[in-house]
Amino acid sequence: DADVTQTPRNRITKTGKRIMLECSQTKGHDRMYWYRQDPGLGLRLIYYSFDVKDINKGEISDGYSVSRQAQAKFSLSLESAIPNQTALYFCATSSGANEQFFGPGTRLTVL
Amino acid sequence: GEDVEQSLFLSVREGDSSVINCTYTDSSSTYLYWYKQEPGAGLQLLTYIFSNMDMKQDQRLTVLLNKKDKHLSLRIADTQTGDSAIYFCAEEDQAGTALIFGKGTTLSVSS
Numbered sequence: 001d002a003d004v005t006q007t008p009r010n011r012i013t014k015t016g017k018r019i020m021l022e023c024s025q026t027k028g029h030d031r032m033y034w035y036r037q038d039p040g041l042g043l044r045l046i047y048y049s050f051d052v053k054d055i056n057k058g059e060i061s062d063g064y065s066v067s068r069q070a071q072a073k074f075s076l077s078l079e080s081a082i083p084n085q086t087a088l089y090f091c092a093t094s095s096g097a098n099e100q101f102f103g104p105g106t107r108l109t110v111l
Numbered sequence: 112g113e114d115v116e117q118s119l120f121l122s123v124r125e126g127d128s129s130v131i132n133c134t135y136t137d138s139s140s141t142y143l144y145w146y147k148q149e150p151g152a153g154l155q156l157l158t159y160i161f162s163n164m165d166m167k168q169d170q171r172l173t174v175l176l177n178k179k180d181k182h183l184s185l186r187i188a189d190t191q192t193g194d195s196a197i198y199f200c201a202e203e204d205q206a207g208t209a210l211i212f213g214k215g216t217t218l219s220v221s222s
Contacts, residue, residue, distance in 0.1 A: 004153075033209065040119065042199065042214035043154070050208075058209065090153055100210060102153035 023091030
């Protein structure tokens with residue numbers, strides 16, 4: 001089984017809809033991250049969390065919110081989706097050492 | 112601010128060497144990383160180098176670090192079609208809390 005899973009893998013939604021992307025990990029890591037990837041722009045950090053009670057904004061947090069429900073779960077919400085939030089979203093985990101482990105990504109399309 | 116720059120595309124023939132270059136701005140980064148993203152997948156750590164090293168070799172991969180010029184390179188020897196992917200250079204942010212990624216270099220290997 002994959003160590004970092006994301007659901008859904010693909011989602012098409014309409015402008016103004018609320019949507020939640022979920023991430024679960026079995027690696028036992030405290031640190032979890034949400035990134036978005038856009039063609040030609042690389043990965044940009046949206047939010048990160050170092051434990052259940054710790055939530056921090058990243059480079060591009062506007063229009064997004066997160067919830068750390070448990071050590072293993074970190075969800076990303078778009079309260080009112082807009083077309084420029086169409087992107088590939090990645091969750092990642094880390095123990096604080098060198099490596100971040102990435103999920104397979106969620107492709108979100110906002111019409 | 113912190114920034115990581117890399118060229119967007121590289122095209123090589125199978126069997127040739129590939130060299131992907133990266134420049135970064137934060138000289139305090141303890142580690143510098145190379146991640147690989149295959150089509151339709153998340154990112155996987157390919158290799159990393161400690162900031163007090165000049166070179167690291169791992170099978171077909173050679174990482175060179177020039178701290179004076181803040182330049183990092185990844186050399187892939189005997190490039191194979193399976194090496195076709197997007198390669199991301201990354202440094203740690205100044206707080207050591209997250210990674211800053213370059214925009215990614217798409218490596219295309221032709222047979």
